[in-house]
Amino acid sequence: MKVVELRNVSFRYAGSERNVISNINLQIEEGESVLITGPSGCGKSTIARIIMGLIPHSYPGELSGEAYVLGMNVFENPVSSIATKCGIVFQNPENQLFTFSVEDDVAFGPENLALPRDEIRRRVDESLKLVGIEHLRYSSPNSLSGGEQQKAAIASILSMHPSVMIFDEPTSMLDPSSSVSLVQSIFKLKESLEKTGKKITLIIIEHRISLLLNHVSRIIIVSDGRIVVDSDPITALYEGFKQGIPINIPPVLQIFFRIKDKCGLENPPKDLKELLTNLKTR
Amino acid sequence: MVEIVVENLFFKYHDAEKYALKNINLVIKERESIAILGENGAGKTTLAKNLNGLLKPTQGSVRIDGIDTRSLSVAKIARKVGFVCHNPDHQFFAETVEEEIKFGLRNFGFSEKEAEKKLQEVLKIFGLEEYRRRNPFQLSGGEKKRLAIASIIVWNPELLILDEPTIGMDYAQRQNIQKILKSLVSEGRSIIVITHDVDFAANICERAVVLSRGEIIGDGSLRDLLSNQEVIEKASLRKPFLIELEEELGFKRFEEDFDSISEFLIRVFPRCRS
Numbered sequence: 001m002k003v004v005e006l007r008n009v010s011f012r013y014a015g016s017e018r019n020v021i022s023n024i025n026l027q028i029e030e031g032e033s034v035l036i037t038g039p040s041g042c043g044k045s046t047i048a049r050i051i052m053g054l055i056p057h058s059y060p061g062e063l064s065g066e067a068y069v070l071g072m073n074v075f076e077n078p079v080s081s082i083a084t085k086c087g088i089v090f091q092n093p094e095n096q097l098f099t100f101s102v103e104d105d106v107a108f109g110p111e112n113l114a115l116p117r118d119e120i121r122r123r124v125d126e127s128l129k130l131v132g133i134e135h136l137r138y139s140s141p142n143s144l145s146g147g148e149q150q151k152a153a154i155a156s157i158l159s160m161h162p163s164v165m166i167f168d169e170p171t172s173m174l175d176p177s178s179s180v181s182l183v184q185s186i187f188k189l190k191e192s193l194e195k196t197g198k199k200i201t202l203i204i205i206e207h208r209i210s211l212l213l214n215h216v217s218r219i220i221i222v223s224d225g226r227i228v229v230d231s232d233p234i235t236a237l238y239e240g241f242k243q244g245i246p247i248n249i250p251p252v253l254q255i256f257f258r259i260k261d262k263c264g265l266e267n268p269p270k271d272l273k274e275l276l277t278n279l280k281t282r
Numbered sequence: 283m284v285e286i287v288v289e290n291l292f293f294k295y296h297d298a299e300k301y302a303l304k305n306i307n308l309v310i311k312e313r314e315s316i317a318i319l320g321e322n323g324a325g326k327t328t329l330a331k332n333l334n335g336l337l338k339p340t341q342g343s344v345r346i347d348g349i350d351t352r353s354l355s356v357a358k359i360a361r362k363v364g365f366v367c368h369n370p371d372h373q374f375f376a377e378t379v380e381e382e383i384k385f386g387l388r389n390f391g392f393s394e395k396e397a398e399k400k401l402q403e404v405l406k407i408f409g410l411e412e413y414r415r416r417n418p419f420q421l422s423g424g425e426k427k428r429l430a431i432a433s434i435i436v437w438n439p440e441l442l443i444l445d446e447p448t449i450g451m452d453y454a455q456r457q458n459i460q461k462i463l464k465s466l467v468s469e470g471r472s473i474i475v476i477t478h479d480v481d482f483a484a485n486i487c488e489r490a491v492v493l494s495r496g497e498i499i500g501d502g503s504l505r506d507l508l509s510n511q512e513v514i515e516k517a518s519l520r521k522p523f524l525i526e527l528e529e530e531l532g533f534k535r536f537e538e539d540f541d542s543i544s545e546f547l548i549r550v551f552p553r554c555r556s
Contacts, residue, residue: 013420039452040424091423091450092369143295146368146446147322169423172449173368175321175478176520207424207452246454251481251523251540258544263554272526279551 004028009065021225033202038222087162093153097141109160127155146173210250284440286310290342302328314472317483320493321518335359364439368446370430374418408432423450443474484522
């Protein structure tokens, strides 16, 4: 089943002279995990806003094409009905935390789904645990550091158990080891929910490709408002490299792509050690 | 030239039980490039805000060129110590990019003609020319970040503090900001970068101050500190790629230039020479 389908979508923000995205065609199947990357200002976040229906409902501008999420026509349904199935974690966590305690923020979604009290409590516990902020439960979101706010924002989406989750730079403010563990917990959550028979689709917008490379099944590169590459991760990055698109290709692949033909290397190495081991063998 | 001396600084937010910073001692001089590193919630931003007077010490002191920050206005300090917030939305208030950039210049007494000239220079450096009349709040994440830096750098403060400058930046912009910061240091300015991006820090900073739970656990050469496994683990960091490469190959000092690193590897490994 297709969970996301964009057909020939173009959008121009009010006040801007050019289209931020042009003729986007995109299909995402249920259960996929997709990384969307590309130069800053290329239209990545705009695509996320369209999938959520925030465009056209909250952002004025000129829109054309068609967009469907889980079979719902995005442009004809209110954001509130899309949001019950499709959760987004924004680039800036402060834009989505608004109550006086982390617990209230995380409970807000389930409360609005009118879930039973025990279930709400269970989901709040589970979500706080997954991102590792149980100790911040009663803290005010305002008093948290940037990284802690980001975790709280993610917990507030996880508690909704959405079937499509969009993350717009979910780890931008986290330290390296928290970023790695957060990404792992997102994928662990996907796995554990899938054991119960529920399929989760992940759409992640990130500049830090190295964090997600081993987790996603597909990479889409957007450049100047168009999808220029869409394939399996390594092929996508090699294509992006050849086209000279300024994306953050992990250093070890930057080198691998440059020397692989000359040095007769076939398989992309997972880290520097492996690259050097391969180079040493004759 | 600016010198900041931090002595026995303790800081506690007014509603908090615990100290966010404990017993911080630091001296920052001209021509320094310092990375402040540490895990989430370690106190990095709190320290930066104490350096530019946005926060005043609970105990101890921060002196800028000999004067205690408690007796200086934030505006006065800002002329010398520029601060780029991690969240650009906190910094913006003007209706256009142009006004945002000119605001500081006007307040610091630059003439309209000078301000216009500086505006054009900085728009060009940061690739923001086409956004001159756009609303700052409508820019993309990476564009906002560039504007936030441009609007501070434009008045050329003697010390520039940047809180997570590379968030939302692509490879080309990251290289660009690296180049800009390096040239500031070579002109005799100082920079302090708060970042989780250890590769970025390793490319531009000589010195690192590593914080963990509000205390300094390391202050010295960035290369030494980020080769130290104990410091890396304690502060939830990661070894920068270039340091890893140097250790693996036993060579010192690579620059972040993948073309020349690749050429080097092709030269060294026999299997690449057929």
